[in-house]
Amino acid sequence: MTTLYLKKNVVVEPLCSNWYAWSHLIYPATAAMHIAYRHIPIMERFLKNSDERLTVQNQKFESGPIVQLDQSRAQEIDKLLEKTRREEGTLLRLAQAIRDASDGVQAEQGKTLEPVYHRLAPEIKGLVELTYDLNFSAGLRFIEPLVYQDLYNTDGQSLAFSFVNNDQRPFILGTPRLPDANNFHMKCAFDSAALDRVFRSQIHGIEDSDLQALFGLTDAAAATLMEYFTSEAPAARPQRDFDGEGVRVRYFGHACVLLQTRDVNVLIDPLISYGYDSPIPRYTYEDLPERLDYVILTHAHQDHFSVENLIKIRHRTSNVVIARNAKGNLADPSMKRVLGKLGFTSVIEVDELDVIDIAGGAITAIPFLGEHADLDVLTKMAYSVQLAGKHFLFAADSNNFDNAIYERVYRHLPAADVLFIGMECDGGPLNWLYGPLITREHNKEATRTRTLSGSDFGKARRLAQECGCKEAYVYSMGQEPWLNYIMNINYTEESLQLIESDKFVADCNASGVKSERLFGRAEWFYQ
Numbered sequence: 001m002t003t004l005y006l007k008k009n010v011v012v013e014p015l016c017s018n019w020y021a022w023s024h025l026i027y028p029a030t031a032a033m034h035i036a037y038r039h040i041p042i043m044e045r046f047l048k049n050s051d052e053r054l055t056v057q058n059q060k061f062e063s064g065p066i067v068q069l070d071q072s073r074a075q076e077i078d079k080l081l082e083k084t085r086r087e088e089g090t091l092l093r094l095a096q097a098i099r100d101a102s103d104g105v106q107a108e109q110g111k112t113l114e115p116v117y118h119r120l121a122p123e124i125k126g127l128v129e130l131t132y133d134l135n136f137s138a139g140l141r142f143i144e145p146l147v148y149q150d151l152y153n154t155d156g157q158s159l160a161f162s163f164v165n166n167d168q169r170p171f172i173l174g175t176p177r178l179p180d181a182n183n184f185h186m187k188c189a190f191d192s193a194a195l196d197r198v199f200r201s202q203i204h205g206i207e208d209s210d211l212q213a214l215f216g217l218t219d220a221a222a223a224t225l226m227e228y229f230t231s232e233a234p235a236a237r238p239q240r241d242f243d244g245e246g247v248r249v250r251y252f253g254h255a256c257v258l259l260q261t262r263d264v265n266v267l268i269d270p271l272i273s274y275g276y277d278s279p280i281p282r283y284t285y286e287d288l289p290e291r292l293d294y295v296i297l298t299h300a301h302q303d304h305f306s307v308e309n310l311i312k313i314r315h316r317t318s319n320v321v322i323a324r325n326a327k328g329n330l331a332d333p334s335m336k337r338v339l340g341k342l343g344f345t346s347v348i349e350v351d352e353l354d355v356i357d358i359a360g361g362a363i364t365a366i367p368f369l370g371e372h373a374d375l376d377v378l379t380k381m382a383y384s385v386q387l388a389g390k391h392f393l394f395a396a397d398s399n400n401f402d403n404a405i406y407e408r409v410y411r412h413l414p415a416a417d418v419l420f421i422g423m424e425c426d427g428g429p430l431n432w433l434y435g436p437l438i439t440r441e442h443n444k445e446a447t448r449t450r451t452l453s454g455s456d457f458g459k460a461r462r463l464a465q466e467c468g469c470k471e472a473y474v475y476s477m478g479q480e481p482w483l484n485y486i487m488n489i490n491y492t493e494e495s496l497q498l499i500e501s502d503k504f505v506a507d508c509n510a511s512g513v514k515s516e517r518l519f520g521r522a523e524w525f526y527q
Helices: 028-048 071-087 089-107 144-151 193-204 208-215 219-228 307-316 335-341 403-409 430-437 457-467 496-510
Strands: 003-006 010-016 128-132 138-142 157-163 184-187 247-253 256-260 265-268 292-296 317-323 347-350 355-358 361-366 382-387 390-394 418-422 471-475 514-517 522-526
Touching: 003 193, 003 208, 010 307, 028 071, 028 089, 028 144, 028 430, 071 089, 089 128, 089 138, 089 144, 144 335, 157 219, 184 219, 193 208, 193 307, 208 219, 265 382, 292 307, 292 355, 307 317, 317 335, 335 347, 403 457, 418 457, 457 471, 457 496, 471 496, 496 514
Parallel strands: 265 292, 292 317, 317 347, 390 418, 418 471, 471 514
Antiparallel strands: 010 157, 128 138, 157 184, 247 256, 247 522, 256 265, 355 361, 361 382, 382 390
């Protein structure tokens, strides 16, 4: 037997029917809509369009719904399209039923919705309650436990192993992952305990015979999988753990921050670079402690709730902290149920201003405004983390529309010593992410004003003043190049995000508040 270690530059992408897995592809109702109204149209458009201007060479299309493959892969896309229509028939019928049911309740124009129940398609009947709000807007409330009970399965779940040696990966929303000489695909449910063994092996190793047995692989498949492992044990990283006085804070890029005392490790929004040679200094998975007492997820967007990253750190994680939601809103699935399907067993849900006591401090849930295109989304929360007498506010992408909320919050909370605030203030429109879930015709000009944007200078400045911070750091900007597969942001000097965040940093420093826009990695010590 040989002890093997997962190589540090191996990417293990979770896939749902060959598409990169994110939270909306776990929950069957949202998965149905994305398959029907995103994946299938993208593949059909690719097959009809042989114009090479729409391939990966043209950067301006990268963040749009196009396949970043050249036409030599057209036959494979055609087969995937046919397979999707054949194997996802149940969800495709559900998607149509959701649209029909939505049309049905709108047509009643304020009258009782009882007759609509009798017209529901079999695929959705028994999964929804038909409702009005107090302003007579009709809608569907999904009974999520029943949706999972009757429609969730892991048949389409798989893993794609590949090597990453630079910061370039295909954008996740437009390009299905196809097996080839550089990508080894293996069927595996995301909640499989075998994955913990694989990712733990990066430090502790795994026997080659155990690796083959874990997944029931043929000799040939096992030989291919073992190419992603090495018999060379990794070098020791003594600085992963912190045993000093006070708090050590490490910025891992984007919105990912690690807070450590000798008693507790708290990780915010894990989105972490792999280990490979790069001119940009960064922390990687190798710099994480072996135990993560609390992983806090501020909201469910892909750059904060990363299925790939969460599965990789599951074996280290004791508790996950999220915002509570059980409304059955199609645009806002319960994060707790999604995490359960990813194999997490200890998930702590919080409402606004709830407090979780932790060793040497507390975690407090803070209201999170905006950044969701005015949708009624509850699965979002900013967090105040108190450790060793210091208060850190992670406001994520909160768009501070109404500073009176934070004025009220900070009447009763101690001032934040350190603020982390996102200022991606020129975000994508509603349709960019939520388009497949929209079920009726709408005024597209009007909805273009509804964006996935964070705070600009004025809003960030008011929040910093309200929380009374002594330091203010701009993060969650998507600038790190290893995030392009999720963010696909390429700023220029004229980008509003940089202009506004530069103004914020300059204003803070001029007023005696230490500030900078973070990039790559950073480290602070607080006592």
